[in-house]
Amino acid sequence: MRKHMKLVSMVLLVAMCVFCLAGCGGNKQQQEAAPAAGEAKLSDTLVFAQGAEPRGLDPALVDDGESAKVMANIYEGLVKYAPDSTDILPCLAKSWEISEDGLTYTFKLQEGVLFHDGTPFNAEAVKFNIDRQLPPLVTEDMGYAGFVFGSVDNVEVVDEYTVKINLKSPSTPFMANLAMALGAPIVSPTALQNNDNNVNQAPCGTGPYKFVSWSPSENVVLERNENYWGTPAKTQNIIFRFIADNSARVVALTNGEVDMIDGIDATVVDQIKAGQMTVDNIEGMTINYLAYNTQSPVVADKEVRKALSQAVNVPELVASLYQGYASEATTILPSFMPGYSAEVKQVGYDPEAAKAVLEAKGITEIHVITYTNPRPYNTANGQTLAEAIQGYWSKVGVTAKIDAYDWSTYKEKVKTGDYDVCFYGCNGDNGDPDNFMNLLCDPDPTMNVARYNNPEFNALIAQGVATANGEERNALYAQMEKIVAEDCVWLPISHAQVLSAYNPLVDGYYYHKTAVVFFSEMSKPAK
């Protein structure tokens, strides 16, 4: 009887294993089904795994990076970024002219471009897309409308393929904004009309890929746009998968389930390399910083802020926390951005001086709020960063009381203003220095978390926006940096590198600085 039982259990075990294996295999077979008849050599599908699902696929209605990555392959804007920088290249606009006063932008459009639904792309379509994000049509859900089109007064259709955009005031970042994956991409007007002005679930653009399906919390499937006006994409299908857990995503890459992943941090690099995968790291357009609440009585005094910043050994902190995958921030702007100045210096590390000042001012306790999630600019997560700073402050006799919240709760807490110090960061959207510096004069306290309000600084911001790109403009931003550094409003901590990883079989992989991925040039040999 005993023997019998053993036999039965063995059989059951084997059966279970077989079922498990069959289950694993099934997925792959599905992905590789429907082979492309024409291309014998290339795999017909590339799979990209990201940490979260897009919030939607209407470029005007979402404001998150996970959506942007998908949309960047479906839609196009009038202009686009160069592959390795944020320089502006023509896209749906062949060429453009900017008037002397910087108020009128005239775009010549590509002819013969069709949206995925067959609607022709023309000046009317451009006007339709911008108008929906301007008053009176703009709605509160359009997160990037103000950022991208805030300076637009009106749009004129000159002829079928010429469109004129008139601005209210000169804005140098405007061109850069038009290349963004949020707000700026052009959506088919027919699709918008048919879908009640919301194509979150039914995206339709002019890009190299068409939307096929979206299975909630599982995947988004795109297929090649065979009628693409430019060079058609190399790979037929792109699948975006959503794997929330970092290590699960790494495992999915190393066992060949997916071809590319992003949203990883330094701790998994060794594991990825051991799995024979390639890690891609680019200088990120990011800033990770500590902000003093200038409205809080505890740190309203500039001397106190300076002393607190002096107590933190930033180079050591960055080296240790990010293990070489972030560089110490000496300025708010990353070094490759226009407006960066090597002359700007933050307060150095000087715990003795810090201790003396803090003792004299009687500062013993600081209320810190932070976030518990890893962010692209701070892969070690806000709580760990806060605890590291807490360690430094404890050495100069200051106790930090840390309240850590998940990201969405955190944003609400920031709104209340009940903190002395908080942690935040910014991912650059468009490569323009205004994108970063504007954070310090934004009237919205969830953007300007330091609640900084310096008329001199605000005047410089306005001047910077109105000045054309060049030395003069760069000097203005260097001056702003100096003011912020002198006032010790922020303690800039690090510029993160953006890490992503891919199967070395994938050809043509690149991850753009604006944290989006373009698949049209990528391919993978068929198995």
Place this chain on the structure above:
Amino acid sequence: MSEQNGQEQVLEKPESQLKEIWYSLCRNKGALIALGIIVFLIFVAIFRDFLMPYDPNYSDMGKAFQRPNSEHWFGTDQLGRDIFSRIIYGTRISLSVGLIAVTFALTVGTVLGSIAGYFGGKVDTVIMRCMDMMLAVPSILLAITFMAALGKGIDKAIIAIGLVSIPEYARIVRGSILSIKESDYVQAAKVIGNNDMTIIFKHILPNVLSSLIVRATLGISTAVLDTAALGFLGLGVQPPIAEWGDMLGRARGFIFSAPYTLIFPGMAISLTVLAFNMLGDGLRDALDPKSRNK
């Protein structure tokens, strides 16, 4: 019958019974080792301030992620804090949460269970249906809900974990009381005019004691595990306080690059839980006259 025999033994020669339990426990090697571990843990918890080689919260960023070495026996964590010191510090937290939460749950559970079992009727229905409601929700989920409402902190963890384990004790006590209260000696105690409280506490509860002791010992291990779970989920303690589950949760990203940041807190949790479980098992055998007399 055996129950009454046990009862007679308690009345006649309590000393010898304690001795017998002790001998029975000694025969169970596993339980004895477990007892040794628990005594050791309690020792560590009491004398932690003398045992810690470093300040558990002192962070030296330059020394982050050091492998276990002669200076830092268990290595250092992401912020350059000594893991050995942090584990010693966490011992008191885990044990005290376990002990206090169980004591609280035991006290409240016993009182509620006795009232429900002894008086029966509507009181019974009201109390036990409330307990059923609490039992219907997984205890850790309930604890998370309590923590989310109360906020972070050891004291709140104690309350949360204590509250969710009340129903178990209430059920055990009620069940035992239901079976005992109809027995002749309870009837006799009633007849000679003892009041309800005396009957419950003097005559009934001592009979429930053995199962309660076993349950409470096992309950401590559950409580230690729940504390760790709350810490792991980031709901346990206020940073930078060292707590095993919190240490484990914060280190889980480094499982491949710095496994020692996980292994040691994980071992501490497993060891503690295992010790209480084994002791609980040993006690159950020792306290059960049937298995003892084998």
